[in-house]
Amino acid sequence: MGETAKLIIDGKSYELPIVTGSEGEKAIDITKLRQATGMVTMDPGFANTASCKSQITFVDGEKGILQYRGIQIEQLAEQSTFVETAYLLINGELPNQTELNRFSVLLNDHSLVHEDMRAFFEKFPRSAHPMGILSSMVNALRAFYPEIPERTEEEEVNITVTRLLSKVRTMAAISYKISRGHKLVYPRHDLSYPANFLNMMFDTPVRPYLIDEDLVSALNKFWIMHADHEQNCSTAALRLVGSAKANLYAAISAGICALWGPLHGGANQAVLEMLNQIYESGRGIAPFIARAKDRNDSFRLMGFGHRVYKTYDPRAKIMKEMCDRILNKMSINDPLLDIALNLEEAALKDQYFIDHNLYPNLDFYSGIFLRSLGIPTNMFTVMFAIGRLPGWISHWQESIEDPDWKIHRPRQIYNGLTKRDYIPLDKRRESN
Numbered sequence: 001m002g003e004t005a006k007l008i009i010d011g012k013s014y015e016l017p018i019v020t021g022s023e024g025e026k027a028i029d030i031t032k033l034r035q036a037t038g039m040v041t042m043d044p045g046f047a048n049t050a051s052c053k054s055q056i057t058f059v060d061g062e063k064g065i066l067q068y069r070g071i072q073i074e075q076l077a078e079q080s081t082f083v084e085t086a087y088l089l090i091n092g093e094l095p096n097q098t099e100l101n102r103f104s105v106l107l108n109d110h111s112l113v114h115e116d117m118r119a120f121f122e123k124f125p126r127s128a129h130p131m132g133i134l135s136s137m138v139n140a141l142r143a144f145y146p147e148i149p150e151r152t153e154e155e156e157v158n159i160t161v162t163r164l165l166s167k168v169r170t171m172a173a174i175s176y177k178i179s180r181g182h183k184l185v186y187p188r189h190d191l192s193y194p195a196n197f198l199n200m201m202f203d204t205p206v207r208p209y210l211i212d213e214d215l216v217s218a219l220n221k222f223w224i225m226h227a228d229h230e231q232n233c234s235t236a237a238l239r240l241v242g243s244a245k246a247n248l249y250a251a252i253s254a255g256i257c258a259l260w261g262p263l264h265g266g267a268n269q270a271v272l273e274m275l276n277q278i279y280e281s282g283r284g285i286a287p288f289i290a291r292a293k294d295r296n297d298s299f300r301l302m303g304f305g306h307r308v309y310k311t312y313d314p315r316a317k318i319m320k321e322m323c324d325r326i327l328n329k330m331s332i333n334d335p336l337l338d339i340a341l342n343l344e345e346a347a348l349k350d351q352y353f354i355d356h357n358l359y360p361n362l363d364f365y366s367g368i369f370l371r372s373l374g375i376p377t378n379m380f381t382v383m384f385a386i387g388r389l390p391g392w393i394s395h396w397q398e399s400i401e402d403p404d405w406k407i408h409r410p411r412q413i414y415n416g417l418t419k420r421d422y423i424p425l426d427k428r429r430e431s432n
Helices: 033-037 073-079 082-091 097-109 117-123 130-144 153-180 193-202 213-225 233-242 248-259 267-281 286-293 314-329 335-349 351-355 362-373 377-400
Strands: 004-009 012-020 026-028 057-060 065-068
Touching (some): 004 033, 065 082, 065 314, 073 213, 082 097, 082 193, 082 213, 117 130, 117 153, 130 248, 130 377, 153 193, 153 248, 213 314, 213 362, 233 377, 267 286, 267 377, 286 335, 314 335, 314 362
Antiparallel strands (some): 012 026
């Protein structure tokens, strides 16, 4: 028998198996806890609950480590492309040249969006948030591209995967163009994945977009750093929906909705709004740092701290360097970046922030980076969603192939009214 943990309830002992991961992580397996004891565990927010075993991403929040399929995020950001990283996450290994060429051709072949979908885009109110539009349109893809019975399940999954990776990028650019009242720009076969996106976003008949390889490289890094992050809110939502054997489109749509939340994917937009608030106040950073440390004040410094990382987010270091380089290259003098740098310097020296593990996270600089590319604020979360697609897809695939698959069905501790009788309508008291 392997290593176990002992649980004692009312003097009776129960042996619970301990599961050890490949990186030494340990968990107490409570699969049979309720069957043996009649009890369940209570863990609001699932902060201490592992819902699955996964071979995709490893995060060590105490040491600041992030690895996709065993490869450190620093190496991927420096040496890989987003398409290579997507292949790695979805297939488990980096592609060789033949595999990469085949994957790139598939992405190009499926990059166009059915022309009839344009009518859907144009019917949304101009005030509609791009994330709401994207979630709806991803679900609509299922109707426009139904399964073909003649294909094997593996062929169907491969095509659905590349269809989502290529079309979501195109749909994001279409939604931006329609919101501006501009002519749509179609994807080009001669451009890379990020270059195609930038061209579809910013090319116009009166001002052709000039591809800048430094910006393309930076966008590659941005999407690589967002490609996966273990069992976060949106990935957990996707796995939950997928556990009901829902199709990939529905599961991805659920992930997009979860990512839409300001505490998840919307955090980089919240950071930019906070920096702008500090700038417009004209009072500098000191009053806002004081407010953030005041327990009686609801103000928070957005972009500091992380649910998992208790040290500097490794992605934030890469994003900061990338942000500095792009702003210098483009000769952008952004006062919000100056405020961000001052905030970071002050926080890293302040004992309050150190004691509470409030280090800058990925979102702290990503909003400034996207702003430098010309991406409108309301599309920041859409950019996150494009990057997170490979991770979502790989988790959906892993979950449906899991031999221990179960439909997700958390328990609860009921604390409402106890049993009582139904009161007929004519005997119920009128409220004052």
